[in-house]
Amino acid sequence: MKILLLGDFSAFHKNLKEGLCELGHQVTLVSHGDSWKKISNDISLQSQYKGIRGKLDRKYIRPIKLLPELSGFDIIQFINPLQFSQSFNYNGKLISLLIKRNKKSFLVAAGDDSFYFKFAPNMKYSPLPTSIKIDENNRRPVWEKKKTIRWNHTMANLVNGIIPIMYEYAQGYKEFSNLQATIPIPMNIKDIIYKENVVKDKIVIFHGLNRPGFKGTAHISVAMDIIQKRYPKKVETIIKGNMPLNKYLTLLNRTNIIIDQTYSYSYGVNAVYSLAMGKVTLSGCEPECLKEFNLESSPIINILPDVNQIVSALEDLVLHPEKIPKIGKTSRKYAEDLHDYKIIAQKYIDTWNNS
Numbered sequence: 001m002k003i004l005l006l007g008d009f010s011a012f013h014k015n016l017k018e019g020l021c022e023l024g025h026q027v028t029l030v031s032h033g034d035s036w037k038k039i040s041n042d043i044s045l046q047s048q049y050k051g052i053r054g055k056l057d058r059k060y061i062r063p064i065k066l067l068p069e070l071s072g073f074d075i076i077q078f079i080n081p082l083q084f085s086q087s088f089n090y091n092g093k094l095i096s097l098l099i100k101r102n103k104k105s106f107l108v109a110a111g112d113d114s115f116y117f118k119f120a121p122n123m124k125y126s127p128l129p130t131s132i133k134i135d136e137n138n139r140r141p142v143w144e145k146k147k148t149i150r151w152n153h154t155m156a157n158l159v160n161g162i163i164p165i166m167y168e169y170a171q172g173y174k175e176f177s178n179l180q181a182t183i184p185i186p187m188n189i190k191d192i193i194y195k196e197n198v199v200k201d202k203i204v205i206f207h208g209l210n211r212p213g214f215k216g217t218a219h220i221s222v223a224m225d226i227i228q229k230r231y232p233k234k235v236e237t238i239i240k241g242n243m244p245l246n247k248y249l250t251l252l253n254r255t256n257i258i259i260d261q262t263y264s265y266s267y268g269v270n271a272v273y274s275l276a277m278g279k280v281t282l283s284g285c286e287p288e289c290l291k292e293f294n295l296e297s298s299p300i301i302n303i304l305p306d307v308n309q310i311v312s313a314l315e316d317l318v319l320h321p322e323k324i325p326k327i328g329k330t331s332r333k334y335a336e337d338l339h340d341y342k343i344i345a346q347k348y349i350d351t352w353n354n355s
Contacts (some may be wrong), residue, residue: 001349003027004070004102007079010269011039011245012110012165015186019345030070031079032058038244043069059085063094071101075352078107078159081114081152086142092151099158104352107155109164112214114143114152115172123168125305127214127263161355163348166266167292180351182292185272186344189336192276197328199256199321202236205314206255208248208270209241216262216305223310224259231318252277256324257317262305265289271300275335278328282313293338299330 003020005013008031017027030043043066047057063084070076076098084091099105109115120126142148156162156173161180164170173179205227207220217239224237240251252258258274260267260283267283274281285300303310317323 001025001074001352002072004073004076005029005079006070006076006098007031007083008033008039008041009079009111012108012185012269013077013079014039014041015188015269015341016345016348018188018191019186019341019343020348022342023345023349025345025349028069028073030066038246059087060090067097067101070098073102074104076102076105077163077348078105078155080111081107081155082142082148086148089147089151092154095155096158104355105159106161106163106352106355107159109162109169109173112141112143113172114149115156116169117141117143119168119172122171123265125263126168127216161351163351166264167286167288168265170292178355180355183344183347183351184293184338185269186341187269187272187276187335187339188341189276189339190341192273194276194278194332195253197256197278197280197325199324202234203257203318203321203324204236204238204255205257205259206238206240206252207259209239210270214261214263219262219305219307219310220259222307223314226307226311227314227318230315234318249273252279255279256328257282257314259283259303259310262303262310266292267300272335272339275299275331276339278332280317280324280327281331282310295338299327299334 003025005017005027008014008029013029017029020027028043029041030045031039031041032045033039033041045058045062047054047062049057082091084094120128156176161178162173162176163180164173164182165185166182170182205224207224209217212218221239224239227235228237252273257280260271260281264284265286266289267285271281271283282301282303285298285302290296290298301313303313
C-alpha cells in the first residue's frame with residue numbers, strides 16, 4: 001500500500017513508518033519535526049524562511065504547495081485534528097481537502113484533543129485544563145474553544161476510522177461508530193540496544209521535561225528532590241528537556257529509573273522507549289490501561305499525582321536496588337511482546353483494510 005502519515009509529536013509515526021516499511025509498504029511521513037525534538041521525516045512542513053515570512057509560509061503557503069505530494073495515497077493518517085494553522089478555518093478546510101484527495105483516511109487518538117478533555121473529568125485524576133492553565137502560562141487550552149470542539153467532531157465523522165493508542169483516548173471517542181480497537185504504541189525494538197540495567201556508583205533517576213502541566217512535573221520534581229536529599233550518596237536525579245530525540249535517547253541510556261508521567265491512567269511514547277531499553281519505568285498504568293490491552297500485569301510502576309506515593313515507589317527501589325535489573329529485563333520483554341513495530345504495523349494494516 002501507499003501510505004501517508006501526517007504529523008508527528010513524539011516519534012510515534014516515525015516508528016510506525018519503520019514497521020510498515022519492514023512489511024513492504026511505501027510510506028511517506030510529513031511533519032514539522034516537532035521543533036527542538038528534530039524528529040526525522042520525508043517531507044518537512046517547516047519553512048526555509050525566518051520571522052513573519054517563515055511563519056506565514058509554514059502555516060499557510062507551504063501546505064498548499066505540497067498538496068500534489070500529499071494526494072493519491074491509499075491511506076492518509078492524521079496524528080491530530082489540528083495539523084495546520086487554526087486561523088480562518090484553514091486547518092479544517094485543508095484537512096477536508098486531503099481526505100477527499102486520498103482513498104481512506106484515519107485519525108489517531110493519541111494526544112490532546114477535545115474528546116480527551118471531555119472525558120478527563122470522569123477519571124479519578126487527569127491533566128485537566130485548569131492544571132494546564134496554571135503550569136503553562138495561563139493560556140486557555142485550544143481544545144476548550146467552541147470552534148475547535150466543532151471541528152474535532154466534524155473530522156471524527158469525516159474519517160474512515162479513529163484509532164486510539166490507550167484507554168483514555170478510546171473512552172473519549174466511544175460515541176463514534178467508526179471507533180476502532182485500541183492499538184498499542186509502536187516502537188522499533190530492533191534499533192534499541194538492550195543492556196542489563198546495572199546500578200553503578202549511584203541509581204540514576206530521570207524525568208524528561210516536556211509539557212510539565214500535562215505530565216505532572218510539579219509532583220514528580222518534588223518527589224525527586226525529597227529522594228535526592230534523603231539518599232544523597234545513593235541517587236542522582238536529573239530533570240531535563242528541550243533536546244533533540246537522539247540526545248534524549250543518549251541520556252536515557254545512562255539512567256536506571258525513568259519517570260514518565262503521573263496524570264495519566266496510561267503511559268506514552270517516552271515510557272515505551274524506556275521499557276525497550278530495559279529501564280525501570282514509573283508512569284500511568286492503572287487497571288483500566290491493562291484491561292484495554294487485555295493484560296493482567298505490567299512491569300510499569302503505576303504512579304499517582306501524589307508526591308508521597310511517588311516518593312514511596314522510588315524509595316522502595318533505592319532500598320532494594322537488586323530489583324532494578326530484574327524489572328529492567330521484564331520491561332524489555334514487555335516492549336518486545338506488546339510494542340514491536342512490525343507487530344503494531346500489521347495491526348494498522350488490518351484495521352485500515354477492514355474499515
